[in-house]
Every structure is written in structure tokens, then in C-alpha cells.
Amino acid sequence: MKKSQRGQSEQVIRTRLLQAIFEQRMPPGARLTEEALAATFDVSRTTIRQVIARLAQDGILVKLSTGATHVAAPSRREAQQLLVVRRMIEPEIVKILAENAATLSFTELSAHLALEDRARRAGDRGTLVRLTGEFHLQLAQLTGNKVLIRLMTELQALVCLAILLYASGDDACPPDEHRKIVTAIKKKDGSSAAAMMLHHLDHIERDLRLDDKPTVEISEALTWLGQRQRTSAGS
Structure with missing residues (x-):
């Protein structure tokens, strides 16, 4: 070889x-x-x-x-700080995408959502967790901003570790939340997309707890x- x-x-x-x-x-x-x-x-x-x-x-x-x-192994406080930063960044990301929706291709994002649906139906939690995390990275990638992409990669990896430590549920990304955000972006409705993203991040934070341990x-x-x-x- x-x-x-x-x-x-x-x-x-x-x-x-x-x-x-x-x-x-x-x-972690x-x-x-x-x-x-x-x-x-x-x-x-x-x-x-x-x-x-x-x-x-x-x-x-x-x-x-x-x-x-x-x-x-992010602490509870560090996990909250990560989500604070994401709340500052991700609503702005979807607003930028909504403003430029007419010039963007959503083919890869639509295919990604289909993969999420498939993993959810198959009960493949590991793949689903990865895909739901990568969804947020794909949004950053659509902006074409390399700084945002690097930052979101770091943030998402650390949040995944926090979820493994503290999440109380099996799915911090319920069905259709991602799809609704994409639909709002396509409709050039940046305000609705941003509000949905904030709601989504709030859902993730509510799902975090201290008593779960990695298995x-x-x-x-x-x-x-x-x-x-x-x-x-x-x-």
C-alpha cells in the first residue's frame, strides 16, 4: 500500500x-x-x-x-453560556439567510431534513443527534461566512457534549422545528425564523439537567x- x-x-x-x-x-x-x-x-x-x-x-x-x-466536559454554567452565545448568533444567521433567500439554494438543506426524518423513523438516536447538530452548521455554511462556520462548529460540538452530560430527553430537536425554520427562511420571513430559532434554543436548554451521566x-x-x-x- x-x-x-x-x-x-x-x-x-x-x-x-x-x-x-x-x-x-x-x-465528555x-x-x-x-x-x-x-x-x-x-x-x-x-x-x-x-x-x-x-x-x-x-x-x-x-x-x-x-x-x-x-x-x-462543559459544566451546567458553561452550557448555559454556550446557549447565550448561540442565542446571540443563530437568530441573526437565519435573518441573513431570509434576506438573501432568493439567491440561495436549499437543495442540500432539504436533503438534510429528509435524512433527519429517516433517522428519527429508524430510531437511530446517534445519527439523529449528529444530523440535528449539523443542521445548525449548515445554516452557518449557507451564509458563506467562514468566521461564523468556525464558531458554530465549536459551539455545536460543546453543546453536544453538554447534551450527553445533562439532557433529560432523547431528542432535544423535536420533529418539524428545523423544517419550520427553513420554511420561514424560504418565505423571506426573517422575524419569524429568528423567533422560531430562539424557541428552539430555549427548548434545548430546558432539556438540560445535571443528574444525567454519560453511559x-x-x-x-x-x-x-x-x-x-x-x-x-x-x-
Whole structure:
């Protein structure tokens, strides 16, 4: 096998780690080691070290003074602060999209909503959680604003970790809330879209609670990542 066919780029590894978080396979507070990740992705520890540094810079991973690296575990207060920032940003995102609705393509967003519906009907909670999180990222991507996209990626990953820690329900994104927001955007009704987004974020916050604990293990996440790696290498 050629060297170029082995391993993954830093961007791909970062994306897959984020996907593991979005699907709630990567438990908050779990310790990650360079050795385990390097073996999982078939790359050097130097590559993994760079990925960890970037995710730590984004606040998604936490590097301790001892040198250990852990998945972030937002406190209740931090989760509330994250949602405060999202309330400031996301209503403005949908307003911008509504103002420019005539020039935008909603094909990918409509396809994404169909995937959410499919995952919900199948009872695939992990995929549904990832997709409902990615919906918010897709809205940011439609603006074409790279700063917003980076910020929303960080915020969404941390909120997913907070949901895994504290959510009391199985679905913080009830059916049709996303679709109603998109419909308002398409109708160029920015005010309604913004109000719906605020209601949606309020729903997410109400679903958070302190007494839930993560039930997944880091070994499960590494197994899942390894399976994805082998599937990718064989394709």
C-alpha cells in the first residue's frame, strides 16, 4: 500500500472526531492518548498531536498541565453560556439567510431534513443527534461566512457534549422545528425564523439537567472510529 493511501489528513481526523462527538460516541471527560488515536487512524503521533492542538484551541479537547488530554466536559454554567452565545448568533444567521433567500439554494438543506426524518423513523438516536447538530452548521455554511462556520462548529460540538452530560430527553430537536425554520427562511420571513430559532434554543436548554451521566465509554468510541477507518481504507 502506498504511503499516500495510509492514514488520514489532519482535517479528516478532526472531522471524524467531531462526528463522534456529534453522535454522542465520544464521552465528555474521557481521556485520549496520542498512541490510541495514532493507531486508530494509522498516522504518526505528530499528526495526532497537531489535531489535538487544534481541537484544544477550539475548547473541544482540554490539555491538562500533566500532559493528559481529555474531551471537554462543559459544566451546567458553561452550557448555559454556550446557549447565550448561540442565542446571540443563530437568530441573526437565519435573518441573513431570509434576506438573501432568493439567491440561495436549499437543495442540500432539504436533503438534510429528509435524512433527519429517516433517522428519527429508524430510531437511530446517534445519527439523529449528529444530523440535528449539523443542521445548525449548515445554516452557518449557507451564509458563506467562514468566521461564523468556525464558531458554530465549536459551539455545536460543546453543546453536544453538554447534551450527553445533562439532557433529560432523547431528542432535544423535536420533529418539524428545523423544517419550520427553513420554511420561514424560504418565505423571506426573517422575524419569524429568528423567533422560531430562539424557541428552539430555549427548548434545548430546558432539556438540560445535571443528574444525567454519560453511559458510553471511550473504548466504544475508539472501536467505532477504527471501523470507520477500515471502511474508508477499503473503499
